[in-house]
Amino acid sequence: MTVGVGLIGAGVISAQYLANLTTFPDLEVRFVADIDLERAAARAEEFGVPASGTVEQLLADDGIGIVVNLTLPSVHAEVDLQILAAGKHVWSEKPIATSAADARRVLDAAEAAGLRVAVAPDTVLGAGLQTAFRAIADGRIGAPQTATTMVLNPGPDRWHPAPEFLFQAGGGPLLDLGPYYLSTLVTVFGSVARVSAVGGIARPQRVVESGPRAGTTFDVTVPTHSALLLEFAGGGSAQATFSFQSALPRAGFFEITGTEGAIVLPDPNMFDGASQLWTQRSWRGVTGQDQPEPETIEAAGPDDGRGLGVLELARAVAAGVPERASGALAAHVLDVMLAAARSAETGTTVEVASRILTPAPLPADWDPTERTLP
Ligand SMILES: NC(=O)c1ccc[n+]([C@@H]2O[C@H](COP(=O)([O-])OP(=O)(O)OC[C@H]3O[C@@H](n4cnc5c(N)ncnc54)[C@H](O)[C@@H]3O)[C@@H](O)[C@H]2O)c1
Structure with missing residues (x-):
């Protein structure tokens, strides 16, 4: 049904x-x-x-x-x-x-x-990230050790018709964009144990730039730049930068290095995109005679977009199995983001107490266009 x-x-x-x-x-x-x-x-x-x-x-x-x-x-x-x-x-x-x-x-x-x-995000269920997760689970980079990730842009006041909520409590690039990047990180590395962060507000007021309310000024009350250092409970670390105050946009910069190689993931705010795999032997030093190209891993699976998680939830309920984009994972990601905010305010490293089980990758043949429910 x-x-x-x-x-x-x-x-x-x-x-x-x-x-x-x-x-x-x-x-x-x-x-x-x-x-x-x-x-x-x-x-x-x-x-x-x-x-x-x-x-x-x-x-x-x-x-x-x-x-x-x-x-x-x-x-x-x-x-x-x-x-x-x-x-x-x-x-x-x-x-x-x-x-x-x-x-x-x-x-x-x-x-x-x-x-x-x-x-949300259900971008973690999209073909791009799921293909990368399967490559990592298959051992293509060895054991994941470190990650470097960032998303920088001038801010959604440029395009959202009612952007105030993205610059006030519950928003900022940390709470707005952080979930995409942090959900991806914890899916690969497991729970975050400790966070250190710095943050700042470049401009205390912004102006709505598009839509019928264009020209309206509003206050910015949360950091528009957050830079985090994360330590995972099971080992490994990551650095992550989220910014709404850079004129130089960088979307979806996401690299994970393992004991045997490194993988460049597609933009975690998107459902598709290829990954690039580098091995330790790819690099021959800065004098660099013919640097080999990385291996491109094309995305395989559904890239239908927002709503995939709703479908996965419906099928998980019907099958009596846990849903992948779980509330527990989201609550852990929220704990990490709030710990980062507290760290930036207090100048201290903040412990994160909650722990999650990482979801298994979706089968490569998982098909949203199929009717699976009786
Ligand atoms: N805009 C994007 O590109 C984007 C992308 C991904 C996720 N999101 C997330 O989606 C959510 C909505 O974002 P949006 O950009 O669509 O915002 P929006 O301001 O365009 O729309 C929010 C809607 O919710 C309605 N609403 C508010 N409180 C309500 C209530 N108590 N009961 C019923 N309706 C209520 C408002 O009237 C409004 O129509 C946010 O959590 C945002 O983080 C937005």
Whole structure:
């Protein structure tokens, strides 16, 4: 039986979700809700979803089994708790919450009700990163030792029509972009044990640059640059830089070095992209007679985009197995991000207490376009 899906939050990202969710045969999108009823109705019409309205109306639909929460970070936990109270599984956009206590409340409520909470990013389930994870699991770089990663750009005030939330509590490049990079790191290295970080705010005010509110000034209240050093509980370390204040954009810079080689991963904010594999023997020194090219590993598997995690959740519930983009993993990533924020504020290294089990790679033939549910 197909799983009924409802979507709360008909903003910018809902278009990408609906474009994909409405094509998966295992799912049936039944309802779009928003506090802005006109926006919900317009999105429903655009993607042929039969109903739209309030959150309460959505939650009263007995045909909906999973609710996709695409509201703002400041209300993710509150909306998740409403969804769980209505007896439905949750897929939430990232971050899971803006405090560890709120994340705990959501996970405890789900456990008490026998329901699931799965959380973005689902880019980690895309063909690009899954292919890289399989190469690492196959031992292509030996044992992972270190990682270097960064994402830098001028900031989403350049393009988002309502960017304030990305520069205030619950936002900043750390909480907005960190989940993509940190979820990828913990999938490869396991739990983070300790974090040191520095951060800063280049400009205390910004201006909305696109959309009907262009020209509106707003305050920046969280760091727009965060640089982290991470130590993993099982060994290994990483450095990660997240910035909304660089005129020089760098997207998806992500390298992992192991005992036998190094791998350049595709952009963790994307679902596709090849990886490049280097072996220790590739390099012959700076005098460098003919440097060999790295081996390109083309992405294999689904690259359908946002919504893959909702489908994986639906199939995991049906199979009675854990979902990969789990709430526990998201809560650990939140712990790491909050530890980094505290480290930058206090000038100390901060311990991270939570631990996760790393999800196994998806089978290479996992197919979103197949009907798998009876
Ligand atoms: N915009 C992107 O490119 C992007 C990409 C990936 C993830 N995300 C994440 O998706 C989420 C939404 O981002 P967005 O850019 O679509 O934001 P947005 O501001 O465009 O849309 C948010 C929508 O949620 C609605 N909303 C807010 N509170 C609500 C509530 N309590 N009940 C019902 N509706 C409510 C708003 O009315 C609005 O329509 C965020 O968590 C963001 O981090 C955004």
